[in-house]
Amino acid sequence: MSETTFMGVPREKINWAPVIDYDKCNYCMECVKFCPHQVYEVRENDEKRLIIKNPNNCVVFCRACGKTCGPDALSFPNKSETTKYIKEIRKEMESSD
């Protein structure tokens, strides 16, 4: 099961997941093997044989799958912008309580 909130913020409001650079990806699937959260899905018959199926399962601020990637084909959002955004949403949530 994956978390539905991160620091009290609904997970779907936070944009945090890997982005695949298909020009670099060699479909070694090390990232899929590594990620325990089913963020990825393998589609053997499609042209893009690997997709981000469940971006909201990705643990916010985790970039561990990126470190398994030989061709360096995975990138992530900017951390400080994400932190700022989480703080803003928390403020909005507090003021609407």
Added chain:
Amino acid sequence: MTKSYAILSCNGLDKLAGSLTREIALQIAEQTGSEIICPTFYRVADARYNKLAAEKPLLVIDGCGTRCAGKLAAEKELKIAAKINIAEESKKHNIEIGSGLRLGENELQLCKLLVDNFFKEELSKEASLEKTDQVSMPAEIDYEIYKKDKFVFRLPKEAAFYFTENDCWVYVVGNKARIGVTDFVQQSLSDIMFFTPPDIGSEIEQFGEAGNIESGKAVFEIICPVSGVITAVNEDLLDYPEYINENPYEKGWIAELQLTDFEGDKELLMQFDEYIEIMKRKVDEFHV
């Protein structure tokens, strides 16, 4: 004279970064009298290298994030004394590695730089390092213990400990702090083989990268719970990264910082009562 190593490089033949690992291994071996381990031969006939690997400190050189050499070292239960990762270094120094298979100008430039840096770091390791850690921790820490099967997860109860949802901790004393990872991280990674410390003097934002720890399973980026400037790192972990497995709150601490905005950082930190519930939920879903 720099010490002599057993060098295990990935030698990846279908990537230029792999060829570069071999070139770097050769240059370091020539200058230090180190001996090279062939990863392919080691896998099929390890008797050839067991003595060498047991007697000399191990230098691992990996071409890319797949870390074939590092994983082979883990498989053979070897302790890694030093490590170079070409893909990381290429990014760090902004020297791009080409897409062909033969070493060109850029690759040779990166090679020279990495070999030079390796020797510089060796010299600075030899120079006696002053201990500059300043955060005094309680002599005895009171832990809550939560178990699943044979796995024990401790969590310190002291109010000066704060936690993040990414399972790192910070212990705050005034405007200084010590950081580390929780038992949940070390149990998930299992045997930690290598610690890459953050640079002393570097400024890190909250949730920025404060070094890495590596096991046979994965590389874990230490997600810094607070913003600040790194003032000390736990140098014992360079020789004994297994301290993190033994106790990540005490002798397995990671680094110390001068805090820059703790009041702002606190907003996204939790204390014991809140984090213990998250940890228990994660542990219940935990599988090795």
